[in-house]
Amino acid sequence: MKKKIIIFLIIVSVLAFFGYKYIYQSHRDISSETASFSIKVEQLKKDFSSNDSVANAKYLDKTIVIYGEVTNVDLENKQLIIDSSLNAKMTSDISAIKVKDKVTLKGRFIGYNDLLEEFEMDQCTIEKE
Numbered sequence: 001m002k003k004k005i006i007i008f009l010i011i012v013s014v015l016a017f018f019g020y021k022y023i024y025q026s027h028r029d030i031s032s033e034t035a036s037f038s039i040k041v042e043q044l045k046k047d048f049s050s051n052d053s054v055a056n057a058k059y060l061d062k063t064i065v066i067y068g069e070v071t072n073v074d075l076e077n078k079q080l081i082i083d084s085s086l087n088a089k090m091t092s093d094i095s096a097i098k099v100k101d102k103v104t105l106k107g108r109f110i111g112y113n114d115l116l117e118e119f120e121m122d123q124c125t126i127e128k129e
Contacts, residue, residue, distance in 0.1 A: 030063050030108050030123040031091070038065040041083040044119055048112055059109045065127060070101045080105070080124075087113075089122040097126075 037059065044066070047055040072081035078090045080097065088105050097103065107124030 028108075028123075031106065031125045033063045035065040035106055036062040039067070041066060041068040041086050041119070045085065048119075052112065056112070060111060062109055063106065064109050064121075065104060065106045066121070067102070067104050070097055070099055070103055073097055073099060081118075085117065086119045086121065088124040089120075090124045090126075092125045094126075 044055075044059070047058070066082065066086065068082035068086060070080055070082060071084045073094060074080075075095060078094060080088045080090060080094060080103070082088060082103065082105070088107060104127040105121070105124045106127050107121040110120045110122050112119050
């Protein structure tokens, strides 16, 4: 009887350990991930205008590197607007970024907003200026 109780407790402990590890996984670190794509904002526009469902399957929730010109800087919310159509929520400091700077950003693509007609990325960092 004691063997069955000990085996049962071991099995429950192992299952509890793996369940805990599964539930409390570490978050993605986008800045250390390898980018799936390296594109310009114009190419992103072309892909979405030709077939948005294929483009969503291709880019959505992927780490991408994107090139463009800064058209607006929001220091308070740490956001950059690139080529008037990409809203990038930054994790790094953007106080040195000015309008009309050419930037390369790495971040997670989170979608296309049909209403505002703009692309959205988050967890962005500046790769090079």
